Amino acid sequence: MHLEEEQVQRLLHGELTAQAESDARKHVAGCIECRRRLAEAEREENELHALLRAVDDPAPPRISAEAVAARAQAGAAAGPGVGDLAWLRRAAAILVVVGIAGAAYAVPGSPIRKWVHAIVQKLGGRPGPTPGPAPGDSTAIGAGISVLPEQKLLILFQSAKGDGQIFVSLTDDPEVQVHAPTGAAAFTSSAGQLLIDVQDPSATFEVEIPRSAPWVEIQTGTGQVFLKEGDRVTTKGSKDAVGGYLFRLAPPEK
Amino acid sequence: MEPETTPSFHERFVELFDAHFQSVYRYLNRLSGDPELAADVAQEAFIKLYQRGSLPDAPEAWVISVAMNLFRNAATTRSRRLRLLTPARGEGVLSDPPPAPDAAVEAEASRRRVRSALDRMPERERHMLLLRAEGLSYREIAQALLMNPTSVGVLLARARRAFRKIYEESPDAP
Numbered sequence: 103m104h105l106e107e108e109q110v111q112r113l114l115h116g117e118l119t120a121q122a123e124s125d126a127r128k129h130v131a132g133c134i135e136c137r138r139r140l141a142e143a144e145r146e147e148n149e150l151h152a153l154l155r156a157v158d159d160p161a162p163p164r165i166s167a168e169a170v171a172a173r174a175q176a177g178a179a180a181g182p183g184v185g186d187l188a189w190l191r192r193a194a195a196i197l198v199v200v201g202i203a204g205a206a207y208a209v210p211g212s213p214i215r216k217w218v219h220a221i222v223q224k225l226g227g228r229p230g231p232t233p234g235p236a237p238g239d240s241t242a243i244g245a246g247i248s249v250l251p252e253q254k255l256l257i258l259f260q261s262a263k264g265d266g267q268i269f270v271s272l273t274d275d276p277e278v279q280v281h282a283p284t285g286a287a288a289f290t291s292s293a294g295q296l297l298i299d300v301q302d303p304s305a306t307f308e309v310e311i312p313r314s315a316p317w318v319e320i321q322t323g324t325g326q327v328f329l330k331e332g333d334r335v336t337t338k339g340s341k342d343a344v345g346g347y348l349f350r351l352a353p354p355e356k
Numbered sequence: 357m358e359p360e361t362t363p364s365f366h367e368r369f370v371e372l373f374d375a376h377f378q379s380v381y382r383y384l385n386r387l388s389g390d391p392e393l394a395a396d397v398a399q400e401a402f403i404k405l406y407q408r409g410s411l412p413d414a415p416e417a418w419v420i421s422v423a424m425n426l427f428r429n430a431a432t433t434r435s436r437r438l439r440l441l442t443p444a445r446g447e448g449v450l451s452d453p454p455p456a457p458d459a460a461v462e463a464e465a466s467r468r469r470v471r472s473a474l475d476r477m478p479e480r481e482r483h484m485l486l487l488r489a490e491g492l493s494y495r496e497i498a499q500a501l502l503m504n505p506t507s508v509g510v511l512l513a514r515a516r517r518a519f520r521k522i523y524e525e526s527p528d529a530p
Contacts, residue, residue, distance in 0.1 A: 111509030117494045146516050153523065154489055156466045157474070158382060159391045167373035170399055171366060174406035340475070 105129060105136045114143050246281030247289040249296055251315035257296045259307070259322045259351055266305045266351035270320065270328055270339070272313045279310040300351060307351075323352040369406055376416050377402065379490045380423055386486050387427065389471050397426045417496035420487065424500065473523040481515035488512055 105113070105126060112118045113126045130136045249255070255278060259268065280289065280298060287307070288299040298307065311318050311330060320328040327349040329336045339349040363371070377398060384394035401423035405415065412418040474482055480501060487497045497512075498505035 107513060108507065108509040111513050112494070115488070115494070115509070115512075117509065143513065146513075146520065150485065150516055150519060151489055153466075153470050154386060154486070156463070156470045157386050157389065159385060165377065165395065165399060167370040167377070167402075170373060170402045171369060171406050173399070174403040340472075 104133065105139070110136065110139050110143055113140060114147065246279060247291060247296065248277040248279045249291050250276065251278045251312060251318055252294065254294050254317040255296060255315065255319070256294060257309065257318065257320045258298065259320070260297060260299045261301070263300070263303050263323070263352050266300060266303060266307070268307045268309060268320070268322065268327075268339075268349045268351060269346055270309045270311060270337075270349070271346035272330075272335075273310045274313060275310060276312055276314070278312065278315065278318065279308075281308045282306070305351070320349070322349060324350065365410060368411055369402075372405075372411065372415050373402055376419065379416070380419055383420065383486050383490050384423060384427060386474065386489075387482065389475070393427075393430060397423050397430055400426050414496055414499065417492060417499050420490075420492065420496070421500045424483070469523065469526045472526055473519055476522050477515070477519055481511070481518055484508075484512055484515045485519060 109118070109122075109126055113123060113130070116123075118126060130140055257278070257280065278296070280296060282298075282302075282305050286301045287305055288301065290297040290299070309320065313333075315330060316332060318328075318330045319326060324338070327338045328347060335347075337347050337349075339347040380401060381394050381398040384397050385391050388394055401419045404422050404426075405411075405419055474486075477485075480503075483501055484497060487500060492500070494508040495505050497503075497508055503511070
């Protein structure tokens, strides 16, 4: 009777009770197979730790406990925390987008008016005319757009050149949101389609897709890079540290 | 003979900070690949501990749990996200000329390969490996990840093997 996997790992990590450890060690001393498994687990562990050290930064920050305690005591007066900063940045981005959208709406002949009317009509249950692409007018740095994904939505990045990137994340929000935190772009929506005319070769885009969206496709200069069908996601991008996806806007230049 | 004095909360906090800050920072840095974010989140977690006014039963696990939540929130911020990402599979690596065989280039290649393997791991397994690497006990890992403590060992072994497999299949592999 050999040790179970959990026992081997606990023996390796010193997680057994004194009696259980003593019993396990006696067994290992007389069992070639379990000795081999324990040695193998130890080798794997050492190898892993050596590899993890490769991603450590050589000079970790020198932050004193006293400084942190002082910040804690100062509380809100010391400024917002990480989470608060995140919220403030998000709020500021929303304000900028709302401001830009308002200004764009006020411009005579602006396509934003058509989109707003189309959305209002859709919400009212009446079929409305879908505005065609109208690149240029809604161009703004930091701008973005939100649409309900409905049954199918194609997000198409046009004129993609350079080293711009797209970050895609799945959210619990009901709307698809596309923002350009850096770089300028024109956003146009029509039935089942969201067109983004990329006007800055190094623009970065953030796309938030509702998990509930039945079908969303993203195309760039490299063709289809992302497809969400129900719960299934097919992607040509890489996964980031927080579970999102990254794509290039255009193929890398040779 | 002087009476023994109980250390104040502040003293205990300082002791705990000095013992564990680097560990929490290293864990977050390995998790995110973003030293600035890791330092911010680690500090914020200790600030929350100080503001709590008392030490929990398992302070390190508590700080790690708070740091994990802060990290999740912070990582959704757009500006931060840009720094958390790794190049697309095979991009650039295959098209570049072979690097000169010096130590710095090799170290950077190794770093990229490990980072890429970590990023590709399932979230829970990645957390498990990194928490264990910081010396957290099975009970602390189970607490931080809200999992059954009786199977932490088996899951750790699986996570190690998963990492190894992803690492060996990496497009950056020589």
